[in-house]
Amino acid sequence: MKPKLISFKLCPFVQKAVLTLLQKGIDFDIEYIDLENPPPWFSEISPLGKVPVLQVGDQMLFESSVIVEYLDEVYGESLHPSDPLTKAQNRSWMEFGNECLMNSFNLIVAADEAAFSEQRESLINKLDRLEHKLGGDTYFNGNQVSLVDLSFTPFFQRLDYINEVSPGLIDDQRHPRLHLWTNHLLAMDILEQSTVPEIKQLYTGMMKKRNGYLSTLMAA
Template identity: 75%
Template sequence: MKPHLISFKLCPYVQKAVLTLLSKGIDYEIEYIDLENPPAWFRELSPLGKVPVLKVGDEVLFESSVIVEYLDEVYGTSLHPSDALSKAQNRSWMEFGNECLMNVFNLIIQPEQQGFIEQREALRNKLDRLEKRLTGSSFFNGENVSLVDLSFTPFFQRLQYINEVSPGLLDPEHHPKLVHWSNKLLTQPIVSASTVAEIKQLYTGMMKKRSGYLSTLMT
């Protein structure tokens, strides 16, 4: 029975689940909904009204972190470190990655320049902290991809789009290890298949539609 993922084209949390499915070579189905006008069946199915939702037969899983951990546990070799403490630390950083995604969203929706600057500073502080945690290897735990790497990939993809509009958040001088890691993450062959092909246009379209301060910097 193929796992069935309910998605929204722009959702970075769904993308984490898709990256896990692709990375593990799991055969799956994906169904897109319009979150602005969700179908009645989705409101019934999703306890928090959010995507991703993963249907496994008649059972329903929600919350991306739970979905990702379930897929990792059930299919193939785990993408977590085997040592319990390292695994728990990786999970802590995966939560940190979820917070980074919230920062990115908050950055986009700030109506005024001052709020935008504050959010950019908050995000920069997170990036500084992450830079300190990295070792300079290709991936978070060394030369092999782990679940924590997959979890940060949607964040770096969106950061790249934002950096093109408002440069300076991620620069090689201040964040050499982050830039290296981000390049490694975004050039994984599975990344292009983890979203719809028009992700960049959709994302920049969403930034414009939100009409925040960031949209005034777009050409």
């Protein structure tokens, strides 16, 4: 039976799971729900009321990190490095990627310029740390794509959209290795299929709708 993802069109956490499914060539189903008006069955299958949920037969999994690890373990060759310490370090950086996503969301909802600047500084500090960690290869661990790369991709896709409104977050002088890595991630064939085609429009619409300081920087 095909695994089925319960999704929300804008969700970067679901996208991590979709990228893993696509990279591994796993056939899957996806059902989009409206998080503002979820169907009655959603609260039964999602203990935290969040997407993604992965349905495997009559069993449910929640939390994107758990879902991608499950998919990696069950289908095909692992996308993790084999050395246990390197693998664990990759998992640590995947958690860091989740924090980057939260930070970018906080940037969007920051109500005033001071809160926005604080979030922006915090995000740039995270990018500095990533720059320091990277080795200048195509991907995080070298020339082969790993789960950690797939986990960061939704963040960088959204950072691009934010950077169009608030330039300077992406700075190839300050973060040359990060810039190269991001370019490789955003050039992956599977990226396009990993979201709905109107992702940019939906995301910028959400930025506007959140009505934070960032929305005041957007063209009318």
